[in-house]
Amino acid sequence: MLRVGVNGYGTIGKRVADALAAQPDMEVAGVAKTTPNFEAAAAHRRGYAVHAALDERRPAFDEAGIPVAGDLDDLVRASDVVVDCTPAGVGAQNRERYETHDTPALYQGGEDADAVDASFNARANYDEIAASDAEHVRVVSCNTTGLSRVLAPLEEAYGVEKTRATLVRRGGDPGQSDRGPINDILPDPVTVPSHHGPDVNTVLPDLAVDTMGVTVPATLMHLHAVNVTLETEADADAVSETLASESRVFVVPERARVAGPAHLKEYAKDAGRPRGDLWENCVWGASIAVEGRDLYFFQAIHQESDVVPENVDAIRALAGDADAAESVVKTNRALGVGSFETTRSETVTTDGRGAAASADD
Ligand SMILES: NC(=O)C1=CN([C@@H]2O[C@H](COP(=O)(O)OP(=O)(O)OC[C@H]3O[C@@H](n4cnc5c(N)ncnc54)[C@H](O)[C@@H]3O)[C@@H](O)[C@H]2O)C=CC1
Numbered sequence: 001m002l003r004v005g006v007n008g009y010g011t012i013g014k015r016v017a018d019a020l021a022a023q024p025d026m027e028v029a030g031v032a033k034t035t036p037n038f039e040a041a042a043a044h045r046r047g048y049a050v051h052a053a054l055d056e057r058r059p060a061f062d063e064a065g066i067p068v069a070g071d072l073d074d075l076v077r078a079s080d081v082v083v084d085c086t087p088a089g090v091g092a093q094n095r096e097r098y099e100t101h102d103t104p105a106l107y108q109g110g111e112d113a114d115a116v117d118a119s120f121n122a123r124a125n126y127d128e129i130a131a132s133d134a135e136h137v138r139v140v141s142c143n144t145t146g147l148s149r150v151l152a153p154l155e156e157a158y159g160v161e162k163t164r165a166t167l168v169r170r171g172g173d174p175g176q177s178d179r180g181p182i183n184d185i186l187p188d189p190v191t192v193p194s195h196h197g198p199d200v201n202t203v204l205p206d207l208a209v210d211t212m213g214v215t216v217p218a219t220l221m222h223l224h225a226v227n228v229t230l231e232t233e234a235d236a237d238a239v240s241e242t243l244a245s246e247s248r249v250f251v252v253p254e255r256a257r258v259a260g261p262a263h264l265k266e267y268a269k270d271a272g273r274p275r276g277d278l279w280e281n282c283v284w285g286a287s288i289a290v291e292g293r294d295l296y297f298f299q300a301i302h303q304e305s306d307v308v309p310e311n312v313d314a315i316r317a318l319a320g321d322a323d324a325a326e327s328v329v330k331t332n333r334a335l336g337v338g339s340f341e342t343t344r345s346e347t348v349t350t351d352g353r354g355a356a357a358s359a360d361d
């Protein structure tokens, strides 16, 4: 049993903790939280050992009646691996702390590529990371994960001459009432490329990809308009099959009449997904179009959850416990990733454990 600590218990951290708890080969060593708020209380109720991330805040936990299992060093000592889910930039500052304990760690996409030994995406470079000596590894950002999951199979099936993607980025997560914009459309960043193209190259080094970002007043999901010039000709049906055979890509059938992220979130909630999470890329089947070697499609990316199964796989890659296919199947089964059927007799399995990922079985 791998004991995994989670430092930073916000949008990503709380989902990663629950995903670890669902794995047959992992247990949550504990979580570290800065503030004894409702999320800390929920962590305690879920049975996670709550650690005070900052020593000076410990009395506040006592006052709030949330039992404290120890400090951050205690959590790192109790962990075989730490998943750092602190805000962007804080993870890099924590690296030294983990190194002091000789404990490998994962970091999130808000950290720079050069703050870590290597970057990870299960579809792109699991085996490479598993075979390497990397101990401090970054799971690439939500948008980068979403791009890597479709570009890796397209490269394998058809070759990718060039990718151009425009990322319509959500302004903040639903719980982040201090984010924006609330009435604007911002080139973000105004410079080209955005960080996503270069970040794709940290896991798929030879792939030609340019990205531009725009941030809009929305919270539910990101939306990508993707154009890939393939190296060989393909038709839309073949591309649709290629993408649908990926366990972490949901090709949304036209008959579902999903207009946008709001419908996708309802789809997930109706399916009984925890927190309405959509771990898979959601590619509109009707949008897949090919003209010559030019492929076009739209996909939506649930920023709060798509990196969660990737974190689980990255832990196994670090621990050297399974190869890519074994890990992905194990993770998918435990969470229910890939449980949206895209066949005509559409059935949605709400029992996460029973919902196997078709492509990897
Ligand atoms: N929310 C998103 O859409 C996604 C975020 N990421 C990345 O994941 C990382 C975490 O992001 P979120 O979960 O969204 O942030 P968040 O703000 O929701 O959660 C971060 C948590 O860490 C806590 N924290 C702050 N300073 C800390 C410290 N020194 N020690 C321990 N905990 C501390 C905060 O109180 C909060 O609970 C960032 O690198 C971000 O770029 C990656 C993919 C998607």
Ligand SMILES: O=C(OP(=O)(O)O)[C@H](O)COP(=O)(O)O
Binding pocket: 109, 110, 141, 142, 143, 144, 169, 171, 196, 303
């Ligand atoms: O990893 C994310 O986005 P990104 O892939 O655009 O960097 C998350 O949505 C966090 O983005 P944020 O930096 O806007 O909070």
